[in-house]
Amino acid sequence: MTAHHQYGRMIEAMRKAQRILMVSHRKPDGDTIGATTAVAHWCANQGKDITLFCADVPPHLFHYLDQIHRYTNDPCVFDRAYDLVIVFDSGDLKYAGVDAYIPRIPGSYLLANIDHHKTNQFYGHMNIVEFISSTSEVIYRMFKASSIPMDHAIATSLLTGICWDTSNFSNPLTSVDAMEAASELTQLGARFNDILSNLWYNKSTDVLKLWGLILSRLHYNPRYDVASSYFLKEELEQTSSELTEVIVNFLSAVVGEADTILLLKEMPNNVVRGSFRGNERDVSKIAKFLGGGGHKGASGFQVDGRLEITNDGHPRIVQDDRTIEPGFVTES
Numbered sequence: 370m371t372a373h374h375q376y377g378r379m380i381e382a383m384r385k386a387q388r389i390l391m392v393s394h395r396k397p398d399g400d401t402i403g404a405t406t407a408v409a410h411w412c413a414n415q416g417k418d419i420t421l422f423c424a425d426v427p428p429h430l431f432h433y434l435d436q437i438h439r440y441t442n443d444p445c446v447f448d449r450a451y452d453l454v455i456v457f458d459s460g461d462l463k464y465a466g467v468d469a470y471i472p473r474i475p476g477s478y479l480l481a482n483i484d485h486h487k488t489n490q491f492y493g494h495m496n497i498v499e500f501i502s503s504t505s506e507v508i509y510r511m512f513k514a515s516s517i518p519m520d521h522a523i524a525t526s527l528l529t530g531i532c533w534d535t536s537n538f539s540n541p542l543t544s545v546d547a548m549e550a551a552s553e554l555t556q557l558g559a560r561f562n563d564i565l566s567n568l569w570y571n572k573s574t575d576v577l578k579l580w581g582l583i584l585s586r587l588h589y590n591p592r593y594d595v596a597s598s599y600f601l602k603e604e605l606e607q608t609s610s611e612l613t614e615v616i617v618n619f620l621s622a623v624v625g626e627a628d629t630i631l632l633l634k635e636m637p638n639n640v641v642r643g644s645f646r647g648n649e650r651d652v653s654k655i656a657k658f659l660g661g662g663g664h665k666g667a668s669g670f671q672v673d674g675r676l677e678i679t680n681d682g683h684p685r686i687v688q689d690d691r692t693i694e695p696g697f698v699t700e701s
């Protein structure tokens with residue numbers, strides 16, 4: 370059964386359910402939050418008893434979204450019974466950050482998986498997985514196909530997700546369909562100016578200085594067609610994961626000579642995280658090679674090690690028995 374045929378079943382399941390648990394993935398981004406809050410808004414208006422869970426507290430920048438105040442990160446919510454559990458924007462339950470919690474839910478319930486990742490494991494009783502711009506676009510299609518009216522709050526949530534995952538209609542996930550959805554959501558009253566000012570502008574001077582630091586460290590390696598930059602451990606306290614995502618998206622959009630962007634982050638406890646953005650190259654393969662995952666155009670990984678900066682200024686990952694160069698990408 371294609372995802373399209375599942376729309377009706379999903380809407381029916383939401384109409385029938387009284388108690389609904391909605392899960393946004395850990396380290397939440399604009400898409401998982403946009404999709405979740407859109408569905409939460411509709412369900413709340415239907416008089417449902419809804420609970421929104423995210424293992425990490427959603428960043429303040431999403432404060433303009435309706436329903437955002439409902440999120441809890443208290444795992445106790447998994448000790449309650451539900452008729453329906455919906456996981457948004459997650460290829461599997463581990464990525465969602467709830468693999469250990471889901472088995473705690475008492476009684477029987479329907480598990481729904483709504484996502485757009487190619488790596489999706491189809492872990493739900495119901496799986497609506499479409500390889501399009503964003504999970505928010507999946508929700509948009511489902512609501513539209515089922516004639517669910519989308520008010521300005523739902524439209525703002527869904528447009529937030531589409532803007533986030535397409536980096537404001539600039540990365541390879543951008544499609545005619547995504548732009549048409551965005552156009553219709555704008556006509557429905559989506560507050561595009563709020564999205565622009567909260568997600569892309571409105572930076573504090575401290576944050577902008579960090580951007581300056583990252584820009585000053587940009588290193589282009591023509592051999593591998595990779596531009597890289599990095600955060601060191603001691604600078605991390607000033608940053609947040611959503612900030613580094615915004616920076617890597619920005620670099621991907623503006624750096625002219627490189628196909629691939631790599632932003633490395635030295636974490637505490639001998640861990641290095643990396644975020645890739647690619648244009649032609651399939652960066653999900655490189656991330657997979659390093660134990661991570663993601664999309665063709667955007668991926669990430671985490672490995673043991675620390676960062677070492679070479680004399681010519683480029684970062685590499687030093688592990689006990691090997692060194693990983695940003696150029697390793699062509700070897701995968």
Ligand SMILES: [Mn+2]
Nearest residue numbers: 400458503504
């Ligand atoms: Mn997404």
